[in-house]
Amino acid sequence: MIILKIGGSILTNKDSTESEIDAVSLKRIASEIKSSLDNSYKELIIVHGAGSFGHPPAKKYKIGEAFDKSEYPEKRIGFCEIQNAVKKLNMLICEAFIEEGLPVVAIPASSFMTASDKRIIDGNLDNFRKYLQKGFIPIIYGDVVLDEELEFCVISGDQLIQYLAKNLNPDMVVLGTDVDGVYNKNPKTHDDAIFFDKFSSLKDLDTLEGTTNVDVTGGMVGKIKELLYLADLGIESKIINAEVEDNIFKVLENEEVKGTVISRGN
Numbered sequence: 558m559i560i561l562k563i564g565g566s567i568l569t570n571k572d573s574t575e576s577e578i579d580a581v582s583l584k585r586i587a588s589e590i591k592s593s594l595d596n597s598y599k600e601l602i603i604v605h606g607a608g609s610f611g612h613p614p615a616k617k618y619k620i621g622e623a624f625d626k627s628e629y630p631e632k633r634i635g636f637c638e639i640q641n642a643v644k645k646l647n648m649l650i651c652e653a654f655i656e657e658g659l660p661v662v663a664i665p666a667s668s669f670m671t672a673s674d675k676r677i678i679d680g681n682l683d684n685f686r687k688y689l690q691k692g693f694i695p696i697i698y699g700d701v702v703l704d705e706e707l708e709f710c711v712i713s714g715d716q717l718i719q720y721l722a723k724n725l726n727p728d729m730v731v732l733g734t735d736v737d738g739v740y741n742k743n744p745k746t747h748d749d750a751i752f753f754d755k756f757s758s759l760k761d762l763d764t765l766e767g768t769t770n771v772d773v774t775g776g777m778v779g780k781i782k783e784l785l786y787l788a789d790l791g792i793e794s795k796i797i798n799a800e801v802e803d804n805i806f807k808v809l810e811n812e813e814v815k816g817t818v819i820s821r822g823n
């Protein structure tokens with residue numbers, strides 16, 4: 558089984574405050590996945606981020622922060638707005654994948670997961686297993702869920718990757734984003750950033766700058782934290798650049814692709 562995450566940075570214009578899909582990248586990625594599955598059958602789960610669909614409303618309503626009881630109705634409608642926005646993005650993604658002939662089935666986190674203090678504490682994955690057995694590609698995405706401590710919270714695609722990988726024991730965990738992998742500092746704002754083939758500790762980062770855009774879920778640092786947690790469990794993952802043509806195809810084919818392997822080993 559392969560768990561593949563496609564970052565919101567690839568599928569949407571994340572710097573924008575508008576919900577904009579990147580239809581060209583989406584179609585290319587869908588066709589790379591299809592080509593690989595045509596080559597040989599693979600069990601695949603897809604996770605995608607919320608990008609410019611989810612982050613602006615999440616920021617506006619400050620979902621995930623403690624609030625006064627009187628604010629409850631406003632927070633609740635904010636929750637609904639975010640859930641609907643990320644559902645729209647997911648629908649566009651599923652549409653493109655189905656057009657390509659990929660049998661994707663959406664399983665939204667808000668429909669079955671709960672959290673406590675922003676961490677998933679409950680989410681039965683039996684449906685993932687059942688759909689996989691029938692040859693479907695389950696697809697889940699950054700979403701809002703009920704939170705036992707905070708009422709509501711945002712769950713990032715990166716936390717979902719961690720939760721799925723921890724519970725489903727995949728053969729490969731890959732995250733496609735808009736940079737080649739992890740650097741000692743943000744490569745988009747620092748020309749002298751140094752690239753890591755392997756990454757095993759947050760101490761190797763010069764700065765803990767999250768991301769250049771409106772991400773509310775932690776950007777690259779948030780991603781790395783989730784993946785280091787997996788590394789502690791002995792599950793290796795790899796971050797690659799999904800903007801580079803054929804990278805997704807190659808990684809699914811087990812071919813060499815530039816990227817950063819996150820593991821605790823040497």
Ligand code: ADP
Pocket residue numbers: 563564565566567571606608733734735736738739740741742743744745762766767768769770772775776777778780
């Ligand atoms: P995605 O939406 O694809 O999951 P994010 O936007 O959350 O990705 O994270 C990727 C972004 O993180 C990159 O575009 C980059 O600007 C930023 N970033 C910040 N620090 C680093 C770093 N040390 N190494 C690589 N990227 C970094």
